[in-house]
Amino acid sequence: MKTFPILLVEDNPDDVFLIERAFHVVQIEHPLFTVSDGQQAIDYLSGKGRYDDRSVYPFPRLILADLKMPGVTGFDLIRWIRQDANMRLVPVIVLSSSSLPEDVNRSYMLGANAYMVKPPDPRALERLFGTIAEFWSAGEAPNISWSSTPSPTSMQESPPNPKAVLK
Numbered sequence: 001m002k003t004f005p006i007l008l009v010e011d012n013p014d015d016v017f018l019i020e021r022a023f024h025v026v027q028i029e030h031p032l033f034t035v036s037d038g039q040q041a042i043d044y045l046s047g048k049g050r051y052d053d054r055s056v057y058p059f060p061r062l063i064l065a066d067l068k069m070p071g072v073t074g075f076d077l078i079r080w081i082r083q084d085a086n087m088r089l090v091p092v093i094v095l096s097s098s099s100l101p102e103d104v105n106r107s108y109m110l111g112a113n114a115y116m117v118k119p120p121d122p123r124a125l126e127r128l129f130g131t132i133a134e135f136w137s138a139g140e141a142p143n144i145s146w147s148s149t150p151s152p153t154s155m156q157e158s159p160p161n162p163k164a165v166l167k
Contacts, residue, residue, distance in 0.1 A: 004061035004141065008034045009041040009077060010095070011069040015118065018125055019064075019095075026130040030137075033057060038072025041065070042080055045087060060090060061141050064132075067096040067103060075110060082111035089142035093132065 010016050016034055023032055035041050041063075044051040051057040063081070067074035074094060082088045091113040096103060099117045107115050116132075119125050 002137075003030045004137075005058040006030050006032050006062045006064060007041065007044060007060035008032055009036075009038065009063065009065040009069070009074070010034065011036050011066060015066070018122060019129065022122070022126040022129045026126050026133070028129060028133045030062075030133060031058075033060065037069050038065075038074065038077040038080075041077050042072065045081070059144070062136050063090055063092045064095050065092055067094055067098060067107065075106060078107065078110040078112055086144045089144055091136065 008016065008019060010019065013036075016036075020032065020034075022028075023030075033044070035044050043049050044057060045059070047054060047057070047059075065074045065077055072080075074096070078092055078094075081090065081092060088111065092111065093114045093116060094107045094112045095116050095118055096107075097118050104115050116128060119128060
């Protein structure tokens with residue numbers, strides 16, 4: 001099985017511990033890189049500061065993001081990711097304790113690929129991550145390439161032409 005880097009964005013150290021434990025128990029071989037808030041995730045994805053060495057901090061093929069974080073929230077992070085023409089291709093799975101319909105809907109409207117409620121039971125969490133890893137391992141990843149560090153404004157799509165006619 002080909003492995004790929006996964007970025008976990010989670011501010012709760014207990015949840016980080018449980019998720020890392022679930023990866024170990026289920027024997028998920030994908031390297032897991034963890035940041036503790038949305039701003040660190042933006043820095044990681046941008047290759048800024050301590051994250052500028054891609055041999056140490058590789059660009060993730062999958063992002064697992066909590067929603068309710070101080071400062072840059074999971075919603076803000078998804079919005080930021082989806083502004084970049086290349087970065088928007090990276091799948092984002094929201095992991096939240098919230099099952100509120102407004103949180104679920106807002107996440108999908110901003111561009112999340114999936115929304116998972118964190119199960120309180122460690123065994124259920126292990127099954128969830130086993131399923132996530134198996135599903136994303138089976139698919140094809142987009143070919144993302146850039147010559148320099150990505151920037152959410154450097155590669156934005158042009159706005160649609162209002163005079164274009166659909167046939």
